[in-house]
Amino acid sequence: MxxxxxxxxxxxxxxxxxxxxxxxxxxxxxxxxxxxxxxxxxxxxxxxxxxxxxxxxxxxxxxxxxxxxxxxxxxxxxxxxxxxxxxxxxxxxxxxxxxxxxxxxxxxxxxxxxxxxxxxxxxxxxxxxxxxxxxxxxxxxxxxxxxxxxxxxxxxxxxxxxxxxxxxxxxxxxxxxxxxxxxxxxxxxxxxxxxxxxxxxxxxxxxxxxxxxxxxxxxxxxxxxxxxxxxxxxxxxxxxxxxSYLDQWNDERRRLAQIYLSGMNKLDMKLPDNGIDRVFHLFVIQTALRNQLRKYLSEHGIETAIHYPVPIHKIEAYQVSEVLPNSERAAGEVLSLPLYPGMEDAEVEYILDHVKAFMSTGK
Ligand SMILES: Cc1ncc(COP(=O)(O)O)c(C=O)c1O
Incomplete structure (x- = not known):
């Protein structure tokens, strides 16, 4: 797929x-x-x-x-x-x-x-x-x-x-x-x-x-x-x-996110905070194995993205001397998975299965 x-x-x-x-x-x-x-x-x-x-x-x-x-x-x-x-x-x-x-x-x-x-x-x-x-x-x-x-x-x-x-x-x-x-x-x-x-x-x-x-x-x-x-x-x-469709589309994003979340909560990764009345613009997970996971998903036909690979203080044009360890770590570990109204449940489940397969074997 x-x-x-x-x-x-x-x-x-x-x-x-x-x-x-x-x-x-x-x-x-x-x-x-x-x-x-x-x-x-x-x-x-x-x-x-x-x-x-x-x-x-x-x-x-x-x-x-x-x-x-x-x-x-x-x-x-x-x-x-x-x-x-x-x-x-x-x-x-x-x-x-x-x-x-x-x-x-x-x-x-x-x-x-x-x-x-x-x-x-x-x-x-x-x-x-x-x-x-x-x-x-x-x-x-x-x-x-x-x-x-x-x-x-x-x-x-x-x-x-x-x-x-x-x-x-x-x-x-x-x-x-x-x-x-x-x-x-x-x-x-x-x-x-x-x-x-x-x-x-x-x-x-x-x-x-x-x-x-x-x-x-x-x-x-x-x-x-x-x-x-x-x-x-x-x-x-x-x-x-x-x-006039915003709330309905936000609910659909939440529903799709819930499919991901329900299958991911036992995996060794940081999941998007689910406590407050958030919306899902992006579904972002965080793992030290980000680059390997991204490659594995890509080999199985799954496109992902990174928001954002370089924190602004590390962009050459902006470079400043601050050290911001959490921002730097997040930039190296976050991965955005597909999530949008119109996605099929089967697509989310396919992605979830591959994330689970990778995380359980550490491939
Ligand atoms: C967090 C954030 N701030 C500002 C902007 C800028 O919006 P625009 O692309 O409409 O200028 C974006 C858009 O990508 C964004 O994600």
Missing amino acids: KVSFLDLKRQQAEIKEKLLTTTSNIIEEGWYIGGKHVTQFEHAFSGYLKAENCISCANGTDALELILKGFGIGKGDEVIVPSFTWVSDAEVVHAVGARPVFADIPMDSYCISGETIANLITSKTKAIIVVHLYGIPCHMDPIINLGKEYGIKVIEDCAQAHGASYMGKKVGTIGDAAAFSFYPTKNLGALGDGGAIITNDATLAQTVRLLKDHGQKARDEHVAIGENSRLDALQAAVLSLKL
Whole structure:
């Protein structure tokens, strides 16, 4: 059997007719940038999260950068970011002229914590970017408390956690602001790029709305130096349609993950944390035999991926002198197995059988 790591066509198949109607309507309407579909999606997404403001933009990286700019973070400032994450989280800090300070992850989690952050705070720290990696919500209370104590903004990166909750609140509504990506592979993905900023801070909402539209308050009234970061009408309409399937697709991801988990709990490997109301963006396992296991699975037709093989502080362009043992170890040991709505149970079972076979013989 051959199992691909991801097959977006299968997930889309269920709503293909609706997608075609949506796309065809937009073409007929002849209004491709801004307009009612963008506004409707912003309202629908903030309503889903129970947040006051949703400001759409071109992608998740822009969303993070716009938040930093909106809070006035720049030269001379420090922002605490995880090293074990997608590179955008550090990239945007450099983009605004500030310095990323890399935090390690705790041994038993993939999310930075109050403990791994506390001793990195200095008088220059202006923000902490928290990433709900793989769909696992970070333990936010201690981080929010640190933010309050030191007057530091807490920014949630929710690119991998659409629909996850922490203590009964959707992630993205817990910190001062949040960034979402709608990259096609995400749990809520467009048919292209897309992103959004979520915040209950009215001043930030107003500022990022200006900044993402060339600093315009109204047509040709430029009151700030901005940029161009737009979600187009087509992507907005597609996202509104797909938003109505998000919970159902998240449940399907959980169900498939449960098949993996039920067969893996006796194996000598670290399994994704299952305690909180997480979603499964990725199904990640951790073992010191990662490279050998990956090769074995590949020989049996199973595609896997690694999120992420190099922690950001070890990327040549970013290299800094910090030693972050848990991030470095995770980067050498994590393996993402296929998991997406549209996968057959038989495919998950085939993968599970091969993981079990490899782990029990240590081949
Ligand atoms: C954790 C995380 N942050 C930020 C991003 C950036 O999102 P985008 O690709 O939409 O710019 C991604 C996307 O891969 C991500 O996984």
